[in-house]
Amino acid sequence: MATMIPAVSWLRACWTLLVCCLLTPGVQGQEFLLRVEPQNPVLPAGGSLLVNCSTDCPSAKQVTLETSLSKELVDNGTGWAAFWISKVTGDNRILCSGYCNGSQIIGSTGITVYRLPERVELAPLPPWQPVGQNLTLHCQVEGGSPRTSLTVVLLRWEEELSRQPAVEELAEVTATVLAGRGDHGAHFSCRTELDLRPQGLRLLVNTSAPRRLRTFALPVTPPRLVAPRFLEVETSWPVDCTLDGLFPASEAQVHLALGDQVLNATVTNHGDMITATATATARADQEGARQMICNVTLGGERLEARENLTVFSFLGPILNLSEPSAPEGSTVIVSCMAGARVQVTLDGVPAAAPGQPAQLQLNTTENDNGRSFFCSATLEVDGEFLHRNSSVQLRVLSGNSHFVPVLLAVFTTLGVVTVVVALTYDFWARKRRGLYHVRQESPSLPLTSMPTEAMNEEPSRVE
Numbered sequence: 194m195a196t197m198i199p200a201v202s203w204l205r206a207c208w209t210l211l212v213c214c215l216l217t218p219g220v221q222g223q224e225f226l227l228r229v230e231p232q233n234p235v236l237p238a239g240g241s242l243l244v245n246c247s248t249d250c251p252s253a254k255q256v257t258l259e260t261s262l263s264k265e266l267v268d269n270g271t272g273w274a275a276f277w278i279s280k281v282t283g284d285n286r287i288l289c290s291g292y293c294n295g296s297q298i299i300g301s302t303g304i305t306v307y308r309l310p311e312r313v314e315l316a317p318l319p320p321w322q323p324v325g326q327n328l329t330l331h332c333q334v335e336g337g338s339p340r341t342s343l344t345v346v347l348l349r350w351e352e353e354l355s356r357q358p359a360v361e362e363l364a365e366v367t368a369t370v371l372a373g374r375g376d377h378g379a380h381f382s383c384r385t386e387l388d389l390r391p392q393g394l395r396l397l398v399n400t401s402a403p404r405r406l407r408t409f410a411l412p413v414t415p416p417r418l419v420a421p422r423f424l425e426v427e428t429s430w431p432v433d434c435t436l437d438g439l440f441p442a443s444e445a446q447v448h449l450a451l452g453d454q455v456l457n458a459t460v461t462n463h464g465d466m467i468t469a470t471a472t473a474t475a476r477a478d479q480e481g482a483r484q485m486i487c488n489v490t491l492g493g494e495r496l497e498a499r500e501n502l503t504v505f506s507f508l509g510p511i512l513n514l515s516e517p518s519a520p521e522g523s524t525v526i527v528s529c530m531a532g533a534r535v536q537v538t539l540d541g542v543p544a545a546a547p548g549q550p551a552q553l554q555l556n557t558t559e560n561d562n563g564r565s566f567f568c569s570a571t572l573e574v575d576g577e578f579l580h581r582n583s584s585v586q587l588r589v590l591s592g593n594s595h596f597v598p599v600l601l602a603v604f605t606t607l608g609v610v611t612v613v614v615a616l617t618y619d620f621w622a623r624k625r626r627g628l629y630h631v632r633q634e635s636p637s638l639p640l641t642s643m644p645t646e647a648m649n650e651e652p653s654r655v656e
């Protein structure tokens with residue numbers, strides 16, 4: 194190969210010289226022309242061609258083709274010779290020569306080789322393009338000839354955005370478009386057009402792989418987060434986060450978190466608005482100052498809202514009686530307690546310090562039956578006071594303590610009445626039969642006043 198290249202170059206130089214000298218009109222006074230057919234052929238790189246050198250000179254001799262290309266005599270006849278030239282890789286000039294009446298006659302033609310671009314590629318688009326900002330498309334075209342027939346077209350779907358000639362061997366063509374919402378999902382591509390129609394051939398088109406654009410718009414405002422300021426341990430509260438002016442809202446991602454606890458959010462979108470709702474349940478280990486975080490991500494950008502909240506635990510108040518039902522005269526202890534940092538107040542008397550129980554002791558009397566004890570608990574959470582109340586009722590067993598004496602009195606009374614009735618009956622019976630003795634039963638008479646007195650007095654005491 195090393196020796197071939199100088200040889201070829203040398204040959205080419207010779208032909209060029211030959212063409213220059215011999216084509217100069219009138220020098221040899223040619224009467225007959227040496228035709229080269231076809232004239233100015235265009236063929237694909239590496240292609241082959243049948244070239245016919247012919248003349249009308251009746252005494253033509255030594256008609257031949259002068260070329261550095263590989264050639265093969267196909268056929269010849271009087272005044273003509275046809276050659277098959279192959280492996281034409283570049284533009285070339287071929288020369289036919291012969292002799293007519295002793296004078297040299299020549300003819301020539303240029304050969305144009307065309308080649309499709311080896312690479313037509315649209316540079317990758319940004320993953321997300323902000324709406325309202327310019328996007329520059331880059332198309333790279335490598336190879337392709339003849340360059341004068343090569344044009345690069347940048348397209349949005351089928352719409353031509355830019356059409357430019359490919360000048361350099363490695364041509365880069367750009368176009369700028371203002372990205373809009375309508376460009377979301379649009380396909381962009383790059384097309385090369387090798388226009389060989391003037392040469393009697395076709396328009397040869399190569400198109401790059403399309404690239405899909407994603408555009409987005411985010412508002413400048415942060416999301417609106419609605420969350421409780423205080424959240425009691427083990428209780429649930431709804432949390433919601435809304436952001437409007439988002440495009441495309443359906444592709445936005447929303448994260449809701451309570452501190453580092455990611456909440457299971459349900460995300461819905463309507464128009465340009467996105468809403469995430471979740472239920473926050475604080476764990477015992479999250480007690481203290483926390484943040485509720487709402488995080489909206491779109492187009493690689495993030496908008497965040499944070500709200501401070503305090504997770505607290507509020508145990509109690511637990512109001513307890515040493516005995517819910519106590520006999521009259523017994524000692525009952527009423528105690529009220531609550532969780533740490535909770536101040537309890539039992540029947541108006543506050544406990545010594547927050548977190549401490551409050552207690553009171555009483556000797557029950559019948560007036561304490563049904564008495565309510567009231568305990569209020571107060572917890573200060575981040576400057577706010579939260580209250581909880583509890584009450585309990587005491588039963589004093591005083592009706593029950595008089596039950597036996599009352600019953601005894603009732604039975605005694607009933608017994609006396611029975612005796613009196615029996616004696617009275619007996620008296621009247623004896624009197625009718627004339628057997629009445631006046632003095633005998635007199636000691637029992639004062640007792641007759643007892644029944645009425647006992648019957649009136651006892652029910653009022655029971656009640």
Ligand SMILES: *[C@@H]1O[C@H](CO)[C@@H](O)[C@H](O)[C@H]1NC(C)=O
Binds near residue numbers: 245246247274
């Ligand atoms: C070459 O051209 C001559 C003259 O036009 C013609 O007679 C001959 O058939 C041609 N040969 C071929 C192979 O086409």
Ligand SMILES: *[C@@H]1O[C@H](CO)[C@@H](O)[C@H](O)[C@H]1NC(C)=O
Binds near residue numbers: 325326327369371
């Ligand atoms: C976009 O580019 C055009 C020209 O290419 C320019 O006039 C316009 O101001 C640019 N717009 C933005 C938002 O950069």
Ligand SMILES: *[C@@H]1O[C@H](CO)[C@@H](O)[C@H](O)[C@H]1NC(C)=O
Binds near residue numbers: 457458459
């Ligand atoms: C999240 O919520 C959905 C619906 O509310 C439910 O089906 C799913 O099980 C939840 N996932 C977790 C991990 O809690």
Ligand SMILES: *[C@@H]1O[C@H](CO)[C@@H](O)[C@H](O)[C@H]1NC(C)=O
Binds near residue numbers: 446448486488
């Ligand atoms: C915000 O969301 C991203 C994912 O989109 C996540 O990786 C990140 O941890 C979130 N930030 C907060 C503070 O929750």
Ligand SMILES: *[C@@H]1O[C@H](CO)[C@@H](O)[C@H](O)[C@H]1NC(C)=O
Binds near residue numbers: 511513514515516
């Ligand atoms: C209430 O007090 C009684 C007596 O002191 C005790 O036995 C009981 O466990 C207490 N109940 C509660 C719930 O504290």
Ligand SMILES: *[C@@H]1O[C@H](CO)[C@@H](O)[C@H](O)[C@H]1NC(C)=O
Binds near residue numbers: 554555556
């Ligand atoms: C309750 O009775 C006891 C004696 O039985 C007495 O020592 C105590 O002071 C009484 N307490 C009250 C609050 O009256």
Ligand SMILES: *[C@@H]1O[C@H](CO)[C@@H](O)[C@H](O)[C@H]1NC(C)=O
Binds near residue numbers: 580
């Ligand atoms: C608890 O009791 C206090 C004092 O009586 C009252 O102001 C408050 O409203 C009550 N709170 C509840 C939740 O019942």
